[in-house]
Amino acid sequence: MEFETSKQDGFVVLKVKGRMDAVTAPEFEAKCGEFIDAGDTAFVVDLSGLEYISSAGLRSILATAKKLKAKDGKLVFANLAGMVQEVFSISGFTAMFKVFDTIDDAVAKG
Amino acid sequence: MTDALRLPADTANLEQFREFALSRMEQWELPFALAPKLELVLEELLVNVCSYAYGDGDGDVELSLSAEDGALTLLIRDWGRPYDPLTTQEPDLTLDVEERGIGGLGVHFVRQMAREVSYRRDNEANELTVVLAADAPPGD
Numbered sequence: 001m002e003f004e005t006s007k008q009d010g011f012v013v014l015k016v017k018g019r020m021d022a023v024t025a026p027e028f029e030a031k032c033g034e035f036i037d038a039g040d041t042a043f044v045v046d047l048s049g050l051e052y053i054s055s056a057g058l059r060s061i062l063a064t065a066k067k068l069k070a071k072d073g074k075l076v077f078a079n080l081a082g083m084v085q086e087v088f089s090i091s092g093f094t095a096m097f098k099v100f101d102t103i104d105d106a107v108a109k110g
Numbered sequence: 111m112t113d114a115l116r117l118p119a120d121t122a123n124l125e126q127f128r129e130f131a132l133s134r135m136e137q138w139e140l141p142f143a144l145a146p147k148l149e150l151v152l153e154e155l156l157v158n159v160c161s162y163a164y165g166d167g168d169g170d171v172e173l174s175l176s177a178e179d180g181a182l183t184l185l186i187r188d189w190g191r192p193y194d195p196l197t198t199q200e201p202d203l204t205l206d207v208e209e210r211g212i213g214g215l216g217v218h219f220v221r222q223m224a225r226e227v228s229y230r231r232d233n234e235a236n237e238l239t240v241v242l243a244a245d246a247p248p249g250d
Contacts, residue, residue, distance in 0.1 A: 022121055022157045052146065054153045055215040065207045083146035090222045091215055092203030 001027045002049075005035075009107050011042045011074075017049035020057030029060040033067070041073030044106040048079035053087050065097070076110035078103045111138050116172035119160045119188060127156055127173055131184075138177040141244035147223040148182065151240055154216035155186050155195070163190025163236070181225065181243040187235050194229040195220075195238065 001024045004015040012035050020028060032043065045061075065075045076098040080088055088094045100106035115130045117123040131152055135144060152173070159171045174185040201214040220227060226241040 021153055022124060052149060054150055054157075055212055055219060056153075056157065058215060059212040062207070062210060062212060069207050083150070086146075087150070087219070090219065092201075095204070096206060096210065 003031050008044070008103070011044045011107050011110065012040045013044045013046060013103055013107070015046040015049060019052040020050060020060065021052060021054050022056040025054075025056040025060040028057070029063050032064045036064075036067060036071070036073075041068060041071045042110075043068070043073070043075045044078055044100075044103055044110060045075065046078050046103055047084050048081065050084050051082075053084050055091075058087070058091055058093060061093070074110055076100065076106050078106040111178075112174065112176040114172055114174040116170050119156075119163055119169050119171040119190075121157060121160045124153060124156055124160075127152060131173065131175060134175050134177075135182065138182075140177055140182055141180060143244040144182055144242055147242050148184075151184065151220050151223050151242065154219055155184075155238060155240070158195055158216060159186065159188045159190070159236075162193065163188040165191070181241055184240045184242070186238045186240075189235050192231050193236055194231075196227065196229050 001020060002017040006013045014031065016028065018024070035043070068075050078100045079102065080099060088099070098110055100109065113134055115127060117126060128149060131148055132145060135148060156171060163169060163171070169188060169190055172187045174187070176183045195217045198214045198217045201211070201218055220240060223242065224240045225243045228239050230237050
Protein backbone atom coordinates (compact mmCIF):
# COMPACT_ATOMS: atom_id res chain seq x y z
CA MET A 1 0.00 0.00 0.00
CA GLU A 2 1.20 3.50 -0.76
CA PHE A 3 0.03 6.81 0.65
CA GLU A 4 0.00 10.41 -0.53
CA THR A 5 -0.98 12.98 2.04
CA SER A 6 -1.89 16.65 1.95
CA LYS A 7 -3.90 19.08 4.03
CA GLN A 8 -7.00 20.88 2.84
CA ASP A 9 -9.20 23.17 4.96
CA GLY A 10 -8.39 21.41 8.21
CA PHE A 11 -8.66 17.91 6.77
CA VAL A 12 -5.85 15.46 6.26
CA VAL A 13 -6.40 14.19 2.71
CA LEU A 14 -5.00 10.69 2.57
CA LYS A 15 -4.78 9.07 -0.84
CA VAL A 16 -4.46 5.29 -0.59
CA LYS A 17 -3.00 3.27 -3.45
CA GLY A 18 -2.70 -0.46 -4.01
CA ARG A 19 -4.33 -3.22 -1.98
CA MET A 20 -5.80 -3.24 1.52
CA ASP A 21 -5.70 -6.95 2.38
CA ALA A 22 -4.92 -9.16 5.38
CA VAL A 23 -1.21 -8.50 4.94
CA THR A 24 -1.19 -4.77 4.20
CA ALA A 25 -4.26 -3.46 6.10
CA PRO A 26 -2.41 -2.64 9.35
CA GLU A 27 -0.39 -0.04 7.37
CA PHE A 28 -3.52 2.07 6.95
CA GLU A 29 -4.27 2.09 10.66
CA ALA A 30 -0.64 2.91 11.41
CA LYS A 31 -0.58 5.78 8.89
CA CYS A 32 -3.73 7.35 10.31
CA GLY A 33 -2.37 6.74 13.80
CA GLU A 34 0.68 8.90 13.01
CA PHE A 35 -1.58 11.85 12.17
CA ILE A 36 -3.88 11.25 15.13
CA ASP A 37 -0.87 11.19 17.46
CA ALA A 38 0.17 14.53 15.96
CA GLY A 39 -3.23 16.01 16.82
CA ASP A 40 -5.14 15.64 13.54
CA THR A 41 -8.74 14.47 13.90
CA ALA A 42 -10.36 15.12 10.49
CA PHE A 43 -9.59 12.83 7.54
CA VAL A 44 -10.72 12.53 3.95
CA VAL A 45 -9.61 9.18 2.57
CA ASP A 46 -9.35 9.15 -1.23
CA LEU A 47 -9.81 5.58 -2.44
CA SER A 48 -9.49 6.20 -6.19
CA GLY A 49 -6.15 4.39 -6.25
CA LEU A 50 -7.28 1.45 -4.14
CA GLU A 51 -7.63 -1.65 -6.29
CA TYR A 52 -8.78 -4.13 -3.68
CA ILE A 53 -10.15 -4.30 -0.14
CA SER A 54 -11.16 -7.24 2.08
CA SER A 55 -12.70 -7.51 5.56
CA ALA A 56 -9.18 -7.06 6.96
CA GLY A 57 -9.08 -3.63 5.27
CA LEU A 58 -12.48 -2.75 6.69
CA ARG A 59 -11.27 -3.80 10.13
CA SER A 60 -8.39 -1.34 9.84
CA ILE A 61 -10.75 1.45 8.74
CA LEU A 62 -13.20 0.68 11.54
CA ALA A 63 -10.45 0.68 14.18
CA THR A 64 -9.36 4.12 12.94
CA ALA A 65 -12.96 5.36 12.93
CA LYS A 66 -13.46 4.22 16.53
CA LYS A 67 -10.27 6.01 17.57
CA LEU A 68 -11.46 9.22 15.87
CA LYS A 69 -14.98 8.96 17.25
CA ALA A 70 -13.54 8.97 20.76
CA LYS A 71 -11.83 12.27 19.88
CA ASP A 72 -14.94 13.72 18.21
CA GLY A 73 -13.06 13.48 14.91
CA LYS A 74 -14.13 12.87 11.33
CA LEU A 75 -13.40 10.14 8.83
CA VAL A 76 -15.01 10.47 5.43
CA PHE A 77 -14.33 8.86 2.05
CA ALA A 78 -14.10 9.99 -1.55
CA ASN A 79 -13.77 8.45 -5.00
CA LEU A 80 -14.92 4.89 -4.40
CA ALA A 81 -14.97 2.71 -7.50
CA GLY A 82 -15.18 -0.87 -8.70
CA MET A 83 -14.87 -3.69 -6.19
CA VAL A 84 -14.00 -1.25 -3.38
CA GLN A 85 -17.35 0.46 -3.82
CA GLU A 86 -19.08 -2.93 -3.92
CA VAL A 87 -17.39 -4.11 -0.71
CA PHE A 88 -18.27 -0.84 1.05
CA SER A 89 -21.85 -1.28 -0.05
CA ILE A 90 -22.39 -4.94 0.93
CA SER A 91 -20.69 -4.43 4.30
CA GLY A 92 -22.92 -1.48 5.25
CA PHE A 93 -19.89 0.85 5.30
CA THR A 94 -21.47 3.13 2.68
CA ALA A 95 -24.35 3.70 5.10
CA MET A 96 -22.13 3.99 8.17
CA PHE A 97 -19.68 6.54 6.73
CA LYS A 98 -20.05 9.68 4.67
CA VAL A 99 -18.98 8.91 1.11
CA PHE A 100 -18.42 11.65 -1.50
CA ASP A 101 -17.78 11.75 -5.24
CA THR A 102 -14.83 14.12 -4.99
CA ILE A 103 -12.27 15.31 -2.45
CA ASP A 104 -13.55 18.88 -2.73
CA ASP A 105 -17.07 17.70 -1.90
CA ALA A 106 -15.76 15.71 1.05
CA VAL A 107 -13.84 18.69 2.42
CA ALA A 108 -16.79 21.05 1.92
CA LYS A 109 -19.51 18.78 3.32
CA GLY A 110 -17.66 16.17 5.38
CA MET B 111 -10.09 -28.28 -16.10
CA THR B 112 -8.86 -28.69 -12.59
CA ASP B 113 -5.77 -27.97 -10.52
CA ALA B 114 -4.79 -27.75 -6.86
CA LEU B 115 -2.26 -26.14 -4.56
CA ARG B 116 -1.50 -27.32 -1.01
CA LEU B 117 0.63 -25.21 1.34
CA PRO B 118 1.04 -24.62 5.08
CA ALA B 119 -1.91 -22.64 6.47
CA ASP B 120 -0.03 -19.39 7.01
CA THR B 121 -0.99 -15.90 5.87
CA ALA B 122 2.53 -15.63 4.43
CA ASN B 123 1.25 -18.00 1.69
CA LEU B 124 -1.82 -15.92 0.74
CA GLU B 125 0.00 -14.27 -2.14
CA GLN B 126 1.02 -17.63 -3.58
CA PHE B 127 -2.58 -18.89 -3.48
CA ARG B 128 -3.76 -15.65 -5.08
CA GLU B 129 -1.26 -15.85 -7.92
CA PHE B 130 -2.09 -19.51 -8.48
CA ALA B 131 -5.82 -18.81 -8.65
CA LEU B 132 -5.55 -15.76 -10.92
CA SER B 133 -3.16 -17.51 -13.30
CA ARG B 134 -5.50 -20.53 -13.64
CA MET B 135 -8.42 -18.18 -14.22
CA GLU B 136 -6.55 -16.54 -17.06
CA GLN B 137 -5.29 -19.85 -18.46
CA TRP B 138 -8.82 -21.28 -18.47
CA GLU B 139 -10.13 -18.10 -20.13
CA LEU B 140 -12.73 -17.36 -17.48
CA PRO B 141 -14.47 -13.95 -17.60
CA PHE B 142 -12.26 -11.19 -16.21
CA ALA B 143 -15.20 -9.97 -14.08
CA LEU B 144 -14.66 -13.02 -11.84
CA ALA B 145 -11.23 -11.86 -10.67
CA PRO B 146 -12.26 -9.49 -7.82
CA LYS B 147 -14.81 -11.99 -6.50
CA LEU B 148 -12.24 -14.75 -6.64
CA GLU B 149 -9.63 -12.69 -4.81
CA LEU B 150 -12.04 -11.63 -2.07
CA VAL B 151 -13.58 -15.06 -1.47
CA LEU B 152 -10.17 -16.71 -1.47
CA GLU B 153 -8.64 -14.26 0.99
CA GLU B 154 -11.56 -14.38 3.43
CA LEU B 155 -11.68 -18.17 3.50
CA LEU B 156 -7.92 -18.72 3.64
CA VAL B 157 -7.49 -16.15 6.42
CA ASN B 158 -10.14 -18.03 8.42
CA VAL B 159 -8.30 -21.32 8.01
CA CYS B 160 -4.91 -19.74 8.77
CA SER B 161 -6.30 -18.05 11.90
CA TYR B 162 -8.49 -20.75 13.43
CA ALA B 163 -8.20 -24.24 11.91
CA TYR B 164 -5.15 -25.45 13.79
CA GLY B 165 -5.20 -23.34 16.97
CA ASP B 166 -1.58 -22.80 17.93
CA GLY B 167 -0.42 -25.78 15.86
CA ASP B 168 0.55 -26.14 12.20
CA GLY B 169 -1.25 -27.72 9.29
CA ASP B 170 -1.94 -27.41 5.59
CA VAL B 171 -4.65 -25.84 3.52
CA GLU B 172 -5.45 -26.97 0.00
CA LEU B 173 -7.13 -25.00 -2.75
CA SER B 174 -8.63 -26.97 -5.63
CA LEU B 175 -9.98 -25.09 -8.61
CA SER B 176 -12.13 -26.33 -11.42
CA ALA B 177 -13.79 -24.55 -14.29
CA GLU B 178 -16.90 -25.51 -16.17
CA ASP B 179 -19.24 -23.49 -18.40
CA GLY B 180 -17.67 -20.18 -17.43
CA ALA B 181 -18.09 -20.84 -13.70
CA LEU B 182 -15.24 -21.40 -11.30
CA THR B 183 -15.48 -23.80 -8.35
CA LEU B 184 -13.16 -23.39 -5.38
CA LEU B 185 -12.75 -26.21 -2.89
CA ILE B 186 -10.86 -25.21 0.23
CA ARG B 187 -9.81 -28.08 2.46
CA ASP B 188 -8.10 -28.16 5.84
CA TRP B 189 -7.49 -30.92 8.35
CA GLY B 190 -8.06 -28.83 11.47
CA ARG B 191 -10.84 -28.89 14.02
CA PRO B 192 -14.36 -29.31 12.61
CA TYR B 193 -15.72 -25.90 11.68
CA ASP B 194 -18.55 -24.89 9.40
CA PRO B 195 -18.13 -21.18 8.58
CA LEU B 196 -21.66 -21.11 7.19
CA THR B 197 -22.97 -21.36 10.76
CA THR B 198 -21.38 -17.96 11.50
CA GLN B 199 -24.00 -15.45 12.57
CA GLU B 200 -24.80 -12.84 9.93
CA PRO B 201 -23.32 -9.48 10.95
CA ASP B 202 -25.61 -6.59 11.87
CA LEU B 203 -24.86 -4.12 9.06
CA THR B 204 -26.96 -1.33 10.57
CA LEU B 205 -24.90 -0.60 13.68
CA ASP B 206 -22.95 2.63 13.89
CA VAL B 207 -19.22 3.08 14.37
CA GLU B 208 -19.15 2.61 18.15
CA GLU B 209 -21.07 -0.67 18.21
CA ARG B 210 -19.93 -2.08 14.93
CA GLY B 211 -17.61 -5.11 14.74
CA ILE B 212 -16.04 -6.96 11.81
CA GLY B 213 -16.88 -10.50 12.94
CA GLY B 214 -18.76 -12.49 10.32
CA LEU B 215 -18.13 -10.00 7.53
CA GLY B 216 -15.75 -12.30 5.62
CA VAL B 217 -18.31 -15.10 5.43
CA HIS B 218 -20.98 -12.53 4.55
CA PHE B 219 -18.86 -11.49 1.54
CA VAL B 220 -18.48 -15.11 0.48
CA ARG B 221 -22.26 -15.62 0.58
CA GLN B 222 -22.81 -12.39 -1.38
CA MET B 223 -20.25 -13.21 -4.07
CA ALA B 224 -21.00 -16.89 -4.55
CA ARG B 225 -23.62 -18.56 -6.70
CA GLU B 226 -23.43 -21.56 -4.39
CA VAL B 227 -21.59 -22.29 -1.18
CA SER B 228 -21.58 -25.48 0.86
CA TYR B 229 -19.69 -27.14 3.68
CA ARG B 230 -19.01 -30.74 4.57
CA ARG B 231 -16.82 -32.60 7.02
CA ASP B 232 -15.17 -35.47 5.24
CA ASN B 233 -12.42 -37.86 6.36
CA GLU B 234 -11.17 -35.57 9.13
CA ALA B 235 -11.18 -32.63 6.73
CA ASN B 236 -13.26 -29.44 6.49
CA GLU B 237 -14.33 -28.88 2.89
CA LEU B 238 -15.87 -25.64 1.76
CA THR B 239 -17.05 -25.45 -1.83
CA VAL B 240 -17.80 -22.12 -3.49
CA VAL B 241 -19.08 -21.65 -7.02
CA LEU B 242 -18.38 -18.28 -8.62
CA ALA B 243 -20.03 -17.16 -11.81
CA ALA B 244 -19.69 -13.84 -13.59
CA ASP B 245 -23.43 -13.62 -14.17
CA ALA B 246 -24.32 -13.58 -10.45
CA PRO B 247 -24.25 -9.95 -9.29
CA PRO B 248 -23.60 -9.33 -5.60
CA GLY B 249 -26.70 -9.65 -3.49
CA ASP B 250 -28.45 -11.76 -6.11
